[in-house]
Amino acid sequence: MLTNFGVVESGIYRCAQPDAKGFNDLYHQLRVTTIIKLNDNSEYPLEREKQEFSGRVLDFGLSTFHPDIGVVRTIATNIDQLHLSLLSSRDALAIHCSHGRDRTGLVIGAWRLLCCGWTMKRVEDERRLYGNVWILDLADREIVECLESLVRR
Numbered sequence: 001m002l003t004n005f006g007v008v009e010s011g012i013y014r015c016a017q018p019d020a021k022g023f024n025d026l027y028h029q030l031r032v033t034t035i036i037k038l039n040d041n042s043e044y045p046l047e048r049e050k051q052e053f054s055g056r057v058l059d060f061g062l063s064t065f066h067p068d069i070g071v072v073r074t075i076a077t078n079i080d081q082l083h084l085s086l087l088s089s090r091d092a093l094a095i096h097c098s099h100g101r102d103r104t105g106l107v108i109g110a111w112r113l114l115c116c117g118w119t120m121k122r123v124e125d126e127r128r129l130y131g132n133v134w135i136l137d138l139a140d141r142e143i144v145e146c147l148e149s150l151v152r153r
Helices: 020-028 046-052 069-089 102-115 120-129 138-152
Strands: 006-009 012-015 032-037 056-059 092-096
Touching: 012 020, 012 102, 020 032, 020 046, 032 046, 032 069, 046 056, 069 092, 069 102, 069 138, 092 102, 102 120, 102 138, 120 138
Parallel strands: 012 092, 032 056, 032 092
Antiparallel strands: 006 012
């Protein structure tokens, strides 16, 4: 099953952690051949994900608390390169963490800011669609600070 699913851009999808059926749907129905996994093994084991998904899994276990801006920048750059290379083959990329909102929103927001020319306001609006409130929560504050630092650089 796919939850908190969305189309980011042609050839890029986002979602919460897929189960075996969700991986099958991504691969066979949406032509997703590459997944960027943002959650860690304690949340969903990498080996299980590799067994359940027929394509390639890139493991970028990422923390929402004190996210490393260099790692976030690297993931955003990888998204951009993968997107460009997959477009020519008509294959797609999916990005997920456990719930499809914090870490997924962070790296998609970073990609939008660094590679697509989006403003923080647009990134904030998109993150809200996937369950973020941008107030109170420590993880959200850390994510916002990381995204804002990308804009300042």
